[in-house]
Amino acid sequence: MRYEFMHLILSRLRASLLAWLTLGIGPALAQQPVDTTITLKSIAGLQYDQPRLVLKPKTRLRLVLENYDDMAHNLVVTRPNARVRVVDAALRLGAEGASRHYVPDMPEVLAHTREVEPGRADTLLLTVDEGAFPYVCTYPGHGYVMYGILYGTRDPKRLPPPEADPYLPKRGSTAVHAGHHQPSGHPYEVTLPAVYRTFMPDCGPAAIAVGMPGLAGGPVQSYCFDAGICQLRYAWSGGFVDNADQWDGKGQKLTKLVGDIYYVASAPGRPSTAGLTVSTTTKPGAAPAPSPAGLVFPLRIGSKPAGHSPVVQFRGYRLINRYPEFQYVVDGVTVRELIKPLPGGRGLVRQFSIDKTKQPITFLADEQPGLAYRATQTGKTAALRNGQLLLPAGTRQFTIFMTVQ
């Protein structure tokens, strides 16, 4: 006991000495944003000379693109996991592309250069956040191979080695890449389909991440379902999730998704990063808050007016061959939704089963450029009109096919 006490005093003394040192110098320097300039070259073979940049968060980056190639390029920094989505949108600019430097107008674009002719240079400015930010040439066709990754991190040792980095172009070495074994973090291999309830970005806190195997030669696909509002939030291809940060410590950090987002549920009339639902008067027993992200719920029960926010209640899920089939109640009607990957390509197959109700049901397609909707009802093709599928009372099942074009 006496020994312990002495030790306590000693360690306290040592700690306060160190505390002075640290307080005096360390944090003050660490908080200072740093300015830096990096020059990237676009070189022959549709590539940047540096495919991976690692910087400390809060760095103010001046990024220069010098074009050493014999064709025009640009450089676009995107939000995490949004490279393919931006590249697809750039492609859809069509004839308008050139006048816009092939940069689509969307929130996923964080910063960009202009189109840079051979022998020229251009510069973009960006404050680096914590995260993994793809940079890519959105000149038509280039973006599927010509890209790199900018990491904002204080802990570069935790980055994967370049040969195992899922965000780097695979330059003909897919065998090596596929052969790299990432530990699952569990006492077993993770088998797809797989479900994680976790904190996901751009979703409410009650998120469910589902990873699915590629079917008929298609890529691995994943989606995020929001159990708080009973709604599909977004989907991506090329990977599942990385839980390392979320599992570490107390659980504040978000799980990262691995791959490229191809669908994000849109919120008409409201920004995609919607604010809080604020109420100072609501007390227990009041109706639940409306959809926090301003999303349109995909199912309308009966003839509710446009803009009606249904009352939803999540009921859980059951696993069917490891695929979760969600169950939730929408305005009193129980619905089950089973989401599978579209075979052979990017997209989702969503099978809805409806409990007995005397009311008609409307499916409201979240129509977006580059996304095609198709529907079947009891095996037959059903027509979507103006983005809506009208289902007569008594409909028990229908399937929505979302295909990325």
Place this chain on the structure above:
Amino acid sequence: MRFSLVYLLSALATTTGLLLWSPWSVGTRTTLASATNHSNKWSVGIGAPSARTTVTIPAKNTKTRGQATGDTITDYYSVETVPTPPGLVAETGGLAFMPDGRLAVCFHRGEVMLYDPKTKQWKLFAEGLHDPLGVIAVSNTELLIVHRPELTRIKDTNNDGVADVYETVIDQFGMSGNYHEYAFGPVRDRQGNLYISLNAASNGAGIRDEVRGTYDPLGRPGRMYACVPYRGWVLKQTPAGQVIPYALGFRSPNGIGFDAAGRLFVTDNQGDWLGTSKLYHVEPGKFYGHPSSLVWKKDFPDIDPLTLSVQALDSMRTKEVVAFPHQRMAHSPTQIVPDLTRGKFGPFGGQLFIGEMDFSRLLRVMFDTIGGQLQGACIPFFDKAGLKIGNNRMAFSPDGSLWLGMTDHGWVGDRGLQVIRYKGGTPLDLTAMHLTATGFDLTFTQPLDDATARSLTNYTCRRYYYKYHREYGSPETDKQPVAVTAARLSPDRRTVSLTVDKLVPGYIYEFTLGDLRAGNGTKKVANRLVCYTLNRLR
């Protein structure tokens, strides 16, 4: 000390060039009792974070410790580490025995695994949960598990040994996305009602842009806060499915459980508004002192509860039945389990055992009833006798052994599973402590040796209290020695009646026992420190 440690760690992190210590780590459980226990672990953690998963503190050799001093607790109880599967990061969130004797265990990364003590085999039952922190085994194929977003019923309906149904049971509470919004429980009463307890959020971190449930900015100020519904509450669900906000005023209620008489208790963790960690007897509608949760109380006015005076809040609150003096007894009390083993776990039948995160010990509670109200004393159990720290979860096996699940979860702690088994015999220890008009009756497991029991030098007493205030923790306040003026031994020599010079309500009476003996000097008193929370006089 708390802040010193933080600085020590940040200094270490700085010198090793790593910035592992985020601002939000300055949290609720950072004080260390004995740096000797932990410094090795932390330095490993800082030097090589990826190696932390494999770091374990070796259990101390219980046998050699026991032999050196003659009569120790390890003569009566053994502790053993249970191997966990390779690749498992065994941050234990819940333990429960199924009717067939298998142990259901849930872990931080969402795994639910079943361990068969007979075959010593582990098997995966369910996966993908979000930080599960408690489990009830309903049957051999069905569990109730609480995790961040909800209480979930998990069933194997096709009898392939793996769960296939995950039914939402309770999700009628908010989530701000703040890391500290843990959900604890579940426990079930004799009528089949279910209870869970919900942690408040911490200002060590913010909230998400999107929250689940209604956001109320009046619940946002404060060190620990409740800006979405029922953070800092206990919720009850009736067998018919109705969810009832049951009691409020909790900060970090990481322990909820019933005693042998069916009374509900919650442990809460030292911090803002908790001068020290506590055990509350939870009754419907009552407020237990942490203010932020008041915003979700029906008919509470539209004000920030922190604008109320301390006196007003103090008059509204129900005090703890037992305080766990900080450092002396506990830093972070955890689960509550009653000993219903009918003697299979030794001489403390019917009493509550409580886990502790930062010390190699459990706590044991001895109740007293004064004027129909509970109060009582706490005493260590199996103190520094080879148990790991980080004892987050506990479950009694049908064979009467006590299984323990460790976690660290970003705080001080450890990982893995251990089991304490009663070997037989009767250690010399306190079994009851009752307030009298002039002092306390201390009842022991067996007759005491006359001379030691009657010697006043064997009883040192002092009193102090912890402040109820907004600040984090509290010093021992108004500390005073209390003279023990008489020690009378009962005819059966098991009860010592102590007279003390003054009994004042609102104080903790802390006794340090001297070298009490039994069995003609062959048995030494196992635990010398006992703290009685004196709320009311007899």
